[in-house]
Amino acid sequence: QQQVKQSPQSLIVQKGGISIINCAYENTAFDYFPWYQQFPGKGPALLIAIRPDVSEKKEGRFTISFNKSAKQFSLHIMDSQPGDSATYFCAASRNAGNMLTFGGGTRLMVKP
C-alpha cells in the first residue's frame, strides 16, 4: 500500500519559473512532512519540513503548502535555477523521530 503518492514523476521548468510538486497521504496519524532533495549518486538531503499545525512554511525560494483536510501537501520552488535540477522526495511520518514513508519521487529539470 503506497501511503504517500507523489506527482508528477518528472517535471521540466524554465529557469526563473515555479516548480510545483504535489503529495497526498492516507494515514491521518502522520504529523511530520519533510521534503528531500537528492542529486545523482548522493543521499537525500532535508530541504524543508512542515507539521500540520501550520498551512505554509517558507525557507528562501522553497515553500511547503499543507492542506490537512485534503491530506495533501506541496513543494513550490520559486525562481527555479538549473542547480535545482535533482530528484525531490516528499515523505511523512508519525513525528520527526520515526520511520519515514516516502513518495515515489519527482525528477526536476530546470532548463537554462
Place this chain on the structure above:
Amino acid sequence: GAVVSQHPSRVICKSGTSVKIECRSLDFQATTMFWYRQFPKQSLMLMATSNEGSKATYEQGVEKDKFLINHASLTLSTLTVTSAHPEDSSFYICSAIGTVYGYTFGSGTRLTVV
C-alpha cells in the same frame, strides 16, 4: 548540523563475495539507523531498521541472511551483503536518528557486483 558518514561510496566486487558498508553518525548518537536500497529512477525502499544493541527488524521480502545488519554502537551500523550476486547491484543508503537530530542520510554506496 548532524552528519552521517557512509563508506565506501562506490564498491565493485565479484559475484559470490561479501561486501561491508559502514554508516557512522559523526556528531551525535544514533538511537536508530535505517538501511535503504534505491534502484535507478525509483524511490527509497526500506530494507531494515536497527537499534543499538538489538537485532535489526527487516522489511518483508528482505533476506536476513543475505543482508546482515549490525548496530554495535550508538555511532556505527554496518550492512554486509553476503554472497553478492549481480542482482544485488544497487544504491544503498543509510540514515540515522538521534535524540536531538531527526532523520539524517548518509551519502550512499553504489554497489556493483560483476
